[in-house]
Amino acid sequence: MGSVADRLYYDAAAGDVAALEFRAVITDVRLDSHAAGESGQKEQLWQVALDRTAFYPAGGGQPWDTGLLVATAKSGTVLEVVVERVEEDEAGEVWHYVRKPLPEGTEIVGRVDADRRMDLAQQHTGQHLLSAMFLRELGAATVSFHLGADSVTIDLAVEKVSEEELRRVEAAANHVIYEDRAMRPRWVEREEAEAMLSRGELRKLPERAGRMRIVEMEGVEFNACGGTHVESTGAIGGLLVRRVEKVKQGQRVEFCCGLRAVRAAGRDYARLRELGALLSVGAGDLAGRVAGLIEDKKANAKRIKSLEKELAQKGTGVSS
Numbered sequence: 001m002g003s004v005a006d007r008l009y010y011d012a013a014a015g016d017v018a019a020l021e022f023r024a025v026i027t028d029v030r031l032d033s034h035a036a037g038e039s040g041q042k043e044q045l046w047q048v049a050l051d052r053t054a055f056y057p058a059g060g061g062q063p064w065d066t067g068l069l070v071a072t073a074k075s076g077t078v079l080e081v082v083v084e085r086v087e088e089d090e091a092g093e094v095w096h097y098v099r100k101p102l103p104e105g106t107e108i109v110g111r112v113d114a115d116r117r118m119d120l121a122q123q124h125t126g127q128h129l130l131s132a133m134f135l136r137e138l139g140a141a142t143v144s145f146h147l148g149a150d151s152v153t154i155d156l157a158v159e160k161v162s163e164e165e166l167r168r169v170e171a172a173a174n175h176v177i178y179e180d181r182a183m184r185p186r187w188v189e190r191e192e193a194e195a196m197l198s199r200g201e202l203r204k205l206p207e208r209a210g211r212m213r214i215v216e217m218e219g220v221e222f223n224a225c226g227g228t229h230v231e232s233t234g235a236i237g238g239l240l241v242r243r244v245e246k247v248k249q250g251q252r253v254e255f256c257c258g259l260r261a262v263r264a265a266g267r268d269y270a271r272l273r274e275l276g277a278l279l280s281v282g283a284g285d286l287a288g289r290v291a292g293l294i295e296d297k298k299a300n301a302k303r304i305k306s307l308e309k310e311l312a313q314k315g316t317g318v319s320s
């Protein structure tokens with residue numbers, strides 16, 4: 001095995017589908033006995049290294065890309081293997097996890113699942129933006145974040161966020177989306193990054209030495225980040241803050257971006273319609289109708305209690 005894979009995703013824009021399909025040669029293959037994700041059972045997967053890859057390995061809070069490695073034999077037979085997981089090891093090699101081994105030296109075409117990449121890049125870029133807006137509008141720093149299949153959250157080092165503050169930050173984020181500001185990744189030497197830190201342009205730096213990747217959201221912020229981003233803030237599509245809850249280190253804000261936000265809003269509205277149909281009111285009148293039902297329930301409970309008491313006094317022996 002020679003040098004580690006070239007990272008094609010570093011310079012590729014998420015919207016550029018051509019950058020998600022690439023030619024490469026397999027440089028190393030090994031069998032890995034791995035504890036499977038949810039079941040905890042051991043499973044055997046093959047790990048494949050390539051001379052170049054557009055697959056993003058998990059890192060910086062962003063999950064890995066999935067997709068296909070496609071090999072064509074001399075006979076013309078096409079073999080497609082699914083890339084289930086992608087991870088980077090300590091030496092910086094990127095390993096693609098597959099269920100069928102492909103021999104070293106095989107030329108392949110790699111295809112990154114474009115929908116998954118776009119979704120993850122939208123949520124990840126949205127996280128940069130939302131954190132920047134919380135800092136700008138409320139002076140609230142992000143201390144950690146999580147990007148999952150169902151929810152995206154950031155934790156803020158603040159005691160409280162009011163509903164009004166939340167909507168102000170959400171509006172500010174959506175305004176930057178409307179402005180369609182460029183996302184510009186570039187590589188800088190550590191000294192330059194440290195100078196940016198001391199000028200206050202960067203909030204923090206990773207500990208490792210050497211060159212690092214700085215991603216600029218034009219006119220908004222710089223961030224030391226190796227993740228995948230959309231080309232410009234417009235491609236985040238829209239940002240919806242869903243809820244806030246108190247956690248140990250402060251406040252946890254759940255949000256979603258782009259198509260996820262559209263789907264989440266659609267699901268929420270479907271639930272409201274379902275409830276409205278049950279109670280025979282429109283979505284806008286649901287709260288009033290439910291409050292009325294709760295009042296009725298309380299009044300009925302009171303009435304039952306007093307009737308029971310009345311019956312007991314008459315000595316008819318109502319058992320409870």
Ligand SMILES: [Zn+2]
Pocket residue numbers: 124128215223225226227228229
């Ligand atoms: Zn990033």
